[in-house]
Amino acid sequence: MTAGAALSISNLTVKFGGLTALDDVFIDIAPNTIVGLIGPNGAGKTTVFNAISGLVSPASGKISIHGSEMKWPASHELAELGISRTLQGVGLFSGLKVIENVMMGADQSSGSNFFKDLIGASGRAEAKLRQRATDALAWAGALHLAEKMPGELTYPESKRVSIARSLVSYPQLLLLDEPAAGLGQDDIDKFAALLKQLKERCAIIIVEHHVDFIGAISDQVYVLNFGKVISSGTFDTVKRDPAVLAAYLGTSNQTGSEKLGGQNA
Numbered sequence: 001m002t003a004g005a006a007l008s009i010s011n012l013t014v015k016f017g018g019l020t021a022l023d024d025v026f027i028d029i030a031p032n033t034i035v036g037l038i039g040p041n042g043a044g045k046t047t048v049f050n051a052i053s054g055l056v057s058p059a060s061g062k063i064s065i066h067g068s069e070m071k072w073p074a075s076h077e078l079a080e081l082g083i084s085r086t087l088q089g090v091g092l093f094s095g096l097k098v099i100e101n102v103m104m105g106a107d108q109s110s111g112s113n114f115f116k117d118l119i120g121a122s123g124r125a126e127a128k129l130r131q132r133a134t135d136a137l138a139w140a141g142a143l144h145l146a147e148k149m150p151g152e153l154t155y156p157e158s159k160r161v162s163i164a165r166s167l168v169s170y171p172q173l174l175l176l177d178e179p180a181a182g183l184g185q186d187d188i189d190k191f192a193a194l195l196k197q198l199k200e201r202c203a204i205i206i207v208e209h210h211v212d213f214i215g216a217i218s219d220q221v222y223v224l225n226f227g228k229v230i231s232s233g234t235f236d237t238v239k240r241d242p243a244v245l246a247a248y249l250g251t252s253n254q255t256g257s258e259k260l261g262g263q264n265a
Contacts, residue, residue: 004067006031006173006203007052012061014047014227021047023227025061027205029173029220034195034204036214036235039224040247045207048224049175053078053085066172082172082202086162086179092150098161099146102133105165132168139201140164141194156187163194167201174198176206180213192217215239223247 005028012025022044029035037045050056052063054075063072065081073081084105092101106129137143142160145153153161159179166174179195180188188210195204195217208214214221215235223231223238225247231238238244 004031005029005064006033006066007205008064009048009052010062012048012051012063013059014044014051014056015059021227022051022058025224025227025229027222027229029203029205031172031203032199033219034199034206034217036218036221037205037207037224038209038211038214038221039230042226043224043247044227045224046177047227049085049177049205049207052083052175079169082170083175084166084169084171084173085175086166086177092153092158092161092165094150096150097146098142098148098150098153099130099133099137101150101161102136102165102168103129105136105168106132132170133164136164136167137161139167139198155182156184156191159183159187159191160194163198167198172202174202174204176204176208178208179206180208180210188213211239 007027007029009025009027012022012027013020014022025044025048027035027037027048037048039045047056051058051061051072054073054077058072061072062069064070065073065083073083078085092098093104096104134143134146137146140160140163142157142164145157145161150158150161163176163179176195180191183191192213195206198204206214206218218235221232221235221238222229223241223244225243230243230247231241
């Protein structure tokens with residue numbers, strides 16, 4: 001485990017009955033970096049996120065958050081630990097405006113009560129919460145959407161609002177689960193530029209199938225296959241690793257390397 005890392009995991013093993021979903025997984029994420037987590041379908045990528053998020057209980061393994069080793073967190077402890085996660089899809093509340101949806105992501109440990117603030121029982125707290133949501137929307141490039149309803153948004157706009165909602169709790173570590181899913185290439189390029197700006201605020205770990213997208217934004221990449229880390233390093237390093245090429249393409253030749261750098265996986 002690396003001292004001073006935003007997140008460090010070692011020897012992570014997760015089992016579902018007789019199935020070993022993760023086997024001795026290790027990951028280190030330095031502050032203000034983007035780390036990509038890739039691998040074929042069923043490799044265990046989302047299970048890593050679920051272990052970090054308290055949604056599954058590891059059979060073994062150690063976790064260090066912001067340089068301090070601790071027990072594996074429960075879901076309700078994430079905000080207090082400075083961790084925020086987006087899920088696959090967007091999950092916005094259709095009956096709330098964009099600004100209100102973002103306010104829903106506020107850190108519950110701050111003492112905010114969104115519903116009380118929203119109905120005006122605490123005007124000062126609501127104004128503070130709304131300002132935080134406004135700042136988060138601005139960071140996500142979605143401030144102009146604040147007063148719209150979710151049904152009025154394009155899918156790429158909804159993605160930005162989802163990111164804003166995860167930022168309103170001021171996370172030090174942001175977990176993004178397939179953020180580029182469903183986006184066209186132009187929107188993926190814009191999203192990549194956004195994430196490079198966001199790492200000025202926090203460390204980011206991304207589970208993603210768009211390999212080119214990971215290559216464009218990541219400082220470090222971990223490749224999983226059958227629950228094990230089979231390669232780690234820069235994207236240029238791992239995409240030439242014979243174990244990675246075999247996992248994705250069943251080949252280890254240079255043609256396979258070129259394909260891995262130019263396809264979704």
